[in-house]
Amino acid sequence: MKNIIIYNGPKKDFKKLIPDDNISLSEFVVEHDNRIKVVKHVVVQDEEETEELPSIKKYYKNVVAYSEQYAGITESAVQSFLNLINSCEIDNLYLQNPPLQIKFQLKQAYSNIIKEENFSYKRFSKKMLLEINKKFDDIIIGQHKVKRRLMTSLYPLLQKGNRKKPIVIMLYGKSGIGKTETAKFISNVIGQPLFRKQFSMFQSVEFQGYLFGASHSQSSFARDLLERESNILLFDEFDKSHPIFYSAFYQLFDEGIFEDKNYHLKLYNSIIICTSNYLSEEEIIRKLGEPIFYRFDHLIKFDDLSLDSIHKIIDLQIESKLKKLQEEELIKIDKKYIVSKMKSVAKQINNARQISKIIEEYISMQLVDYLIKEEEINND
Numbered sequence: 001m002k003n004i005i006i007y008n009g010p011k012k013d014f015k016k017l018i019p020d021d022n023i024s025l026s027e028f029v030v031e032h033d034n035r036i037k038v039v040k041h042v043v044v045q046d047e048e049e050t051e052e053l054p055s056i057k058k059y060y061k062n063v064v065a066y067s068e069q070y071a072g073i074t075e076s077a078v079q080s081f082l083n084l085i086n087s088c089e090i091d092n093l094y095l096q097n098p099p100l101q102i103k104f105q106l107k108q109a110y111s112n113i114i115k116e117e118n119f120s121y122k123r124f125s126k127k128m129l130l131e132i133n134k135k136f137d138d139i140i141i142g143q144h145k146v147k148r149r150l151m152t153s154l155y156p157l158l159q160k161g162n163r164k165k166p167i168v169i170m171l172y173g174k175s176g177i178g179k180t181e182t183a184k185f186i187s188n189v190i191g192q193p194l195f196r197k198q199f200s201m202f203q204s205v206e207f208q209g210y211l212f213g214a215s216h217s218q219s220s221f222a223r224d225l226l227e228r229e230s231n232i233l234l235f236d237e238f239d240k241s242h243p244i245f246y247s248a249f250y251q252l253f254d255e256g257i258f259e260d261k262n263y264h265l266k267l268y269n270s271i272i273i274c275t276s277n278y279l280s281e282e283e284i285i286r287k288l289g290e291p292i293f294y295r296f297d298h299l300i301k302f303d304d305l306s307l308d309s310i311h312k313i314i315d316l317q318i319e320s321k322l323k324k325l326q327e328e329e330l331i332k333i334d335k336k337y338i339v340s341k342m343k344s345v346a347k348q349i350n351n352a353r354q355i356s357k358i359i360e361e362y363i364s365m366q367l368v369d370y371l372i373k374e375e376e377i378n379n380d
Contacts, residue, residue, distance in 0.1 A: 001085075003092045004110055006103065008265070009119025010229045011066060014096040017117070018064050022094070025065035026072050031058070032087060059089040067097040067227055071217040078216055081105050097226040099216045099262040121231035122190050123269060124157040131189050139185050140178040141316070141352075142309030143302055146171075150182070153298040157269060164268040168253045168295060170238070172278045173302030176351025179275040183234040186271065192230035197221075202241035211248045213260025221248075222263035231270040239276035239287065246292040253295040305350060313352050314342045317359050325363075332370040338362045 171179040187194035
C-alpha cells in the first residue's frame with residue numbers, strides 16, 4: 001500500500017480526488033468473493049495434512065469507496081476490513097466517509113501513509129450579513145423585526161477566535177409566514193445548498209436507529225450529515241418529532257459534535273435553524289422541555305402577516321407564477337381578474353402557502369375554461 005486517502009465530505013468533491021483508473025469497493029468485494037470460491041484444498045488423508053494451492057495476490061492501482069458502498073458489504077467484512085484489503089496488492093485506497101471501525105483498523109496498521117482531508121464549508125462573512133440586511137425585506141415579507149434579531153443571532157460567527165459551537169436558532173410562529181423561507185434565504189446568501197430534514201417524519205421509534213445509529217448497512221443521520229454540502233442546517237417542524245429524539249442533539253447544539261455507533265463528526269461554526277408552530281416561548285419550554293429549550297441560542301418569533309403584507313405577497317406570487325407559464329398559456333390569462341379576486345379575499349388569508357394555492361387555482365381555472373371554449377368553437 002502506498003497511499004490511503006480518507007475524505008470526510010460530500011461525493012461531488014470527493015470525485016475530484018479520484019483518478020479515472022479505479023475500481024469501486026463494491027466491484028472489489030465481488031471479485032474478492034469470487035476468488036475465495038475457487039480456492040481449492042488438497043487433503044492427504046494418510047498424512048493428515050491440508051495444503052492450500054498457492055495463489056498470486058491480485059493487483060489494483062486505485063480502489064475507491066463511496067459512502068453508500070459500505071452498506072453493501074457484510075458486518076464481518078467491516079470488522080475485518082484490514083484483512084479484506086490485504087488480500088490483494090493495492091497502491092492507492094480512497095475512502096469517502098468510512099465508518100469508525102474501518103478508520104480505526106487503518107490507522108492502527110497504516111498511520112504513516114494515511115492522509116485525511118475534510119470538505120471546506122463556507123464561513124459566514126460580514127459581506128453575507130450585510131446582504132441579509134439588504135435583501136431580507138424583499139424576500140421575507142412582513143417580518144422586519146425578524147431581520148434585526150436574525151442578524152444579531154448570526155453576528156457571533158464573524159468574531160475572531162476559536163469559536164466552534166454552532167449558532168442554534170428556533171424560529172417560531174404560525175405556519176406559512178416565512179420561517180422555512182428564511183432558512184432557504186440564508187442558504188442562498190451563503191451560496192451552498194441547504195441541508196434540510198423534515199422532523200414531522202420522526203414521530204415513530206422506528207427512526208431511533210436512523211438518529212442514534214444501527215447497523216452500518218442502514219441509512220443514518222450521521223452519514224447524511226457527512227454528505228452535506230453546506231454548514232447551514234434546517235430542522236423543519238422540529239416540534240413534531242417524538243420527544244425521545246431530542247437527546248440526540250444535545251452534544252450537537254452544545255459543541256458542534258454529532259456521533260453515533262458508526263460515525264463521529266464535527267459541525268463547527270454551523271448555523272442550525274429549527275422551526276416550529278409554537279406561538280410563545282412559554283409554549284416551547286412546556287412542550288419541548290427544559291433540556292432542549294435552553295440549548296437554543298436564540299428564539300425568534302414570526303409575527304402574523306398584516307393586510308399590507310398579504311397584498312404584497314399576492315402581487316409577488318402572481319408575478320412569479322405567471323413567469324413560469326408558456327407564452328401560449330400566458331396570453332389566455334386575465335391577470336387583472338386574478339389580482340382583483342385575490343385582493344377581495346385578502347382579509348380571509350393568513351399565510352403565504354394559502355395565497356400560493358388560491359392563485360394556482362385561479363390560473364388553472366382560467367386555462368381550463370379557455371380550453372373548453374376552444375373545444376366548443378372547434379366542434380361548432
